[in-house]
Structures are given as C-alpha cells and as structure tokens.
Amino acid sequence: MTMNNKMRQDPPADEEIKIILEKNLSAVKKASGVLALLSGEEKNKLLASVAEKIDKNREKIISANKIDTENAKGVIKDSMIDRLTLTNARIDGIIGSINKVIALPDPTGTFEGFTRPNGLVIEKKKVPFGVIGIIYESRPNVTVDSAALCIKSGNGVVLRGGKEAINTNIALIGAIKEALRENGIPDECIFLIDSADRRYTLALLRAKGLVDLVIPRGSAGLINFVTENALVPAIETGAGNCHVYVHEDGDLDTALNVLINAKTQRPSVCNAAETLVVHESVAAEFLPKAARALLEKNVEIRADEKALPLMEGAVPASEEDFFTEYDDLIIAVKVVSSLEEAIDHINKHNTKHSEAIITRSIAASDIFSARIDAACVYTNASTRFTDGEEFGFGAEIGISTGKLHARGPMGLNELTCTKYVIKGNGQTRG
C-alpha cells in the first residue's frame, strides 16, 4: 500500500530512517513535476476520480477505520475516538469537500505582467511549491482535504497523520493512489509516513531540497517541535490564545453576545476566546452579567484581583492563565485602566491569531486594529469568524499565525509560491 514497508518495522537506526525517507521524498519530488504541469481541467478530472475511488472503497475504508477505533479504546479520550470515527455519512462529507475543491478556481498562473523599457517582458506567476509536507493529528478527513488541496495547487504531498488513524489513512491514501494511476499520474506524488516514530518527522523537517514547505496542524507542542527542528520552510498554524476586549464605550449587549459566542460556541477550536479583557469603567456593570452568562454555559472563570469580587463563582487567575490556550470551557478575566493597557496585555500574551474589541469609537477601533499584533483583528464581532469558509475562501489548509507568506486563513492561494518568467530577444545588461 505504501511505498516502503520497511518503515513499519522497528527500530531502524537514525541513519537508516533518513535514507529510507529521503529515497521516498525524492520519488515524491520527481512525481510532483508531472502534477505541476497539469491544466486546471486535468486536475479537476483527477480530483473527481479521487472522489469516485473513495466512494467505491467505502467498505474497505470503514473496515480499516474500525481497526483504528478498536485499538484506540481506552488509549485516547472518547471525544477523540469520535473525531477518529468514519461513518458512511462522514465519508459523504469527505466526498463533498473534494467537490468543493473542484469548484474552486485554479490557483496557478500569471497574475501580473509588465514590459521593461529594454523590451524584456516580465510575467509574475503563481506556481506550485513542489512538495508540501503536512503534519497533523487524528481526524482522517484532514488526510483527504490536504491531498485534494495539494493536487488542485499542483503540489506533491507528504502526509504524516496521527498514529491512531494509521489504518484509516492507509486505506484513504490507497484510494487516492488508485485515482492517480488511473489518470496516468505517477502515484508517488502522494506519500504517507506510516510510522509513529518521531524520527521520521524529524527527518522530514530536515530534508532540505526535497521538501519545499511543511505545515504543522495541531497542538502547540507539535508546532514548537517543528520550529525547533525544521531546516525546511515551515508555516506555524493554529495556536489560538484569543481575546475579547470590552472598551469603556462598548455596547454591553454586543459585548455579552460576542463573549459568549467566542468562548462557548465551540470551545475546542483555535479561534475560540480564552481571555476577557474589560475596561475598569464598565467592569462593575459588565462583569456580574458576564459571570452569570458564562456560568450558565458551565464556563469556569479565572479572574484577576479587580475582576474577582465582581464575578460570581470565579477563582483567582495566575499569570500563567493569561498565557494558556484552554481549548475548553474555562476563561481568564483581566481588568485594565486604558486601551493602551489592554493592547499591551494582549500583545504580550496572545499567539497572534484573532483578537476583538467591543467599542462605539472609530478612534479606539483604529488604534486597536493598528496596534494589535495578530492575523485577524475584529471590531464588534466574534473571533470565531477566523476561518477559510467564513472568509469565503472555500477549503482551508490551516490558519497561519506567522507573518511570512501567509497570515490568517490559508486557502489554495497560499499553497502556491511565485516565479518570474522573463522573455527577451537577446537583451544583455550594460
């Protein structure tokens, strides 16, 4: 099923791991050259075929998934097993996602062009990166989403999914490879690292020249591991310590709606709020209401000194709380005496993801928007909107919290880089 079964025997030596992986990566690199030259129509035909093969292999995929969910019982939390489980309806969802990617415009091609006084014609093109590595955790739909987005953008792809989903991923990649072969594309352009040994991930991160971009999708721990070890270019995604700040002139009904939505509508995701920051002049009026509404939604409140007496059921917050992405029904609360203090607090503690201010003042909104260091800055709206679908980009490969290349929701466009193609008639430089 996968390229080199040796990977699943253990434990090979470090050098052997490097050699096995690099051999496979070279094959991905070579095959990705074929993918890069396909037209938009050809890529869509291939994706339709991928959808068809996944449909045809439903039974096989669900059987493989049953092995994974059985193995996972008692090993991971029930909520994680639920994320891992594939049903017929979820496979319909996966196929639906592929069809959405088919409907998106081709992200590659010339987008700027100009002629220089010496007659050189300079075109700026969006082109595939080459080979993209995606490192992610247990949801198997990410396997197909990532593959579909990479195919549509003309990139070869190396997938390193969660070890709990290994049999499911092998079955899914098997179906995708079937589609590739049927369309005359070398099936080496997609490669699954089917070993849980972290040394493969390390070798992937250090494979300069064979991998053009790595995107880690997952926990802060994974993202730090990538930053510490990557020699290949990497984009950090998904760490979200997001804030809602209620300014002195903010509409308090709007503040309450946005707070409850940002904290509780889906607390496990990166664009959920983790800290409420409130101007002292509205603290006495707003915080008791906020506490009641949060408690009603079973949110644990960890409040600073000034907020504590105003919030029913609150416990004291530590400095560490303000650095924590709970991804859970917990919120930290901080009272500030100025917009400046709010901005400084947020910039010190945030992960550069999404931040919101509730205010009636254009000046306060402008200062907050300009000075907050984050991918997305909201005025009078929930942080939960930071999402490729919500922004209208269609499918999303992740939300970049870095500043290089992509910031915020990353769609198909962000899976391309640029190239200058210059045509002359013998020009030389004087």
Added chain:
Amino acid sequence: MTMNNKMRQDPPADEEIKIILEKNLSAVKKASGVLALLSGEEKNKLLASVAEKIDKNREKIISANKIDTENAKGVIKDSMIDRLTLTNARIDGIIGSINKVIALPDPTGTFEGFTRPNGLVIEKKKVPFGVIGIIYESRPNVTVDSAALCIKSGNGVVLRGGKEAINTNIALIGAIKEALRENGIPDECIFLIDSADRRYTLALLRAKGLVDLVIPRGSAGLINFVTENALVPAIETGAGNCHVYVHEDGDLDTALNVLINAKTQRPSVCNAAETLVVHESVAAEFLPKAARALLEKNVEIRADEKALPLMEGAVPASEEDFFTEYDDLIIAVKVVSSLEEAIDHINKHNTKHSEAIITRSIAASDIFSARIDAACVYTNASTRFTDGEEFGFGAEIGISTGKLHARGPMGLNELTCTKYVIKGNGQTRG
C-alpha cells in the same frame, strides 16, 4: 553611540549575551510600534532628515571609515577594502539612494476588501512586520539602504554588519538616530549589533517573539548558519549558481552575447552565470567560439568530457564544479543530449536563483520556464537582469532564493506582511 556598550567588552558568558541582546531587542520592538503608526508623509519627512544628518556628519563618517580601512589593511583583500571605503562621492551616492526610497510609494495600507453575506467587512492590509534583522557583510552603504527601507516600510531594524566596517557603521547609525530624535521618534527603533562575536548573531536568530524576520545578505556560509540556527522566520537571499542553456535551435549569436554578459559583465555578483549547458547538436559549432570569447575575457574554462576537446584552453570539470558558485572569472561547461537532461542538470545543481535558455522554440521556452525551479527563468536574455532596479522596483533589500513570502528581487513590498481587519455590528457565529 550604541545602546549598550557592554557588548564591546569581551568575553561575556552565553547567557549574559542573550540577556543583553534581548533587552535591546525589546526596546527595538517597543519603539517600532511608533514607527508603524507613522503616515507615508511622516516617514518621508523622517527619511529626508536622515539624508540631511548624513550630509551634515560627512567628516565624522569619513574619519570613522578611515579607521576601518586602516585596520583592514593586510587583513582583507584590496578589492574588499575598496568596497569598504567611503568617499564624499560615495556618501553622495548613499544620500541619492535615500532620496530614491523617499520617491517610492508607501508600501503599507489596505489593498483588498470585501463584505460577507452576514455584513462583516473584511479588509486585507499590508502592515510592517515589526522588527527586521539584517545580517550583512562589509559594504557600509547597505547599513543606510537597509535602515531607509525599514523606516519606509514602518519596521524597526536590527543591523549586524561586517566587523571591518564597525566604526563606519557606528557613525552612520549615529547620524540616523539624530534624525529620529529630531523627529520625535524613539531612536531605539534602530539598533546596531556592534560586536563581532557570532554569539550575538546566534542570540538574534533565536529571539522568538522579539524579531519578526531575519534577512541574511552574504555568503553561502552565512546563509547556512542562519538556516541551521534560526528559530525566527528568515528569508534566504543571494546564493546564485546560475546557468545559461543553449538549446539545439538557439540563435548562436544571441547565445554568445548572453553567455559573455552573464559570465563577465560583473562576475562577483549572485546573478552572474557559473555554468554553460549546451545541447550536443550545437556543441561542435558553438563551444569553440564560446571558448575563444571566454578566453578573451580571461575566463577559466572547466569542461565536462564532451566539451573538453571542443574548447581551447579548457581543463576537466569535476562534479563539484557544477555545484560551485565561483563569483569569479571561471565557468563550468556541460553538454547534454536533450532539453530534459538540461532541466534535470540545472534543477539538481542550481540555487533556485536565475536560469536562462537560448532557443527559437516557444515549446522549449515554455517547458524550460515551467520545469526549472528558480526565482527567475529567462528566455533569450541574460541572468544579470535579476535585480530590483532592473525589474523597476526601485531599491532592493536582497534577492530571495526561497519560496516563502518573497521570491526573486525583494523591494519595499516584501518588507510588509498582511493583516485582516474586520468590522462588524455584533456578528456572532451560528
């Protein structure tokens, strides 16, 4: 003159170096917030003042430069001492460059905007990165160019120049800081690492959260040091192992002109050609002419087996030659039997900078342009055009050979990143 004179005493412990540097970087980060909020007009006024202070401090700068050039005698090559030397005419050149940066449009601000069906207004803005670190070698004009480009793009800047230019750089930065203070801008937004101790560079590369982007400008050794050690985002610039490929149907006069221009017009720069690749069907006609023209320009020829007997004065090339960026009057020559072989040879050995094909065929030009992995791909023109000025971008901070964020000549635009600013009226996610 500089922020912390402790840096010039030696040798402090590693931890002490980290603490000193991070204290200074925090000050740059804080001060850069002021720069980021300036209007285009205010930034131009500041730059005009920088030009004026450099003009006013000419004597001081030239005296400091004399100390550097005296110290460098016998230590570095005469050609390097020439690059290091500042004269009144060269200071005029530096001031001229500042005026060119003033004339460029402000790179920051909103460039895209759309309204979502739920009424959210999403603006995509170009904003300063925050703090940019530039690591470079001995030419002191780079100090002022880098500072001017960072000011114009609203970024704080940390400069780590060559140790040979240390007194010159201190004098130049002193003049720039004078201008900042006179304009009411905290002069901490520019910071010179005035120590040759590489541990400061290392601490800079690892200062996550304090530095938003590092750009190394210099040798392959420096660039590798950065890739190996950086925890902060970095863009690789300037490694240039460039090729000229003469296809079977190429016009041989054009081929000769382009070859001689690309190799000899300025052999020390990154966009000069290092290898000639020739299709075997024109080798017998082209290579003897090429050899004569190259020898006339004092170029040493290192030829593969097939080229060797056809090129007067040539010596045999080793495989290592094809990986070498000579930056000198030396060229490697390779004969291939197909366009495919030429592409594979170039992709294997190049540094992803600039590559040229000489051909009359649209099909060959298209295949070469699509399949060559490089920032700039030329048809029937010299690789020497890869340059911010030649592309019409005005000043240039370097030529990116990476694919993330910027590829090819990097101008002011590439010193900005993006931010989404979203305005609502209470929207929450359903």
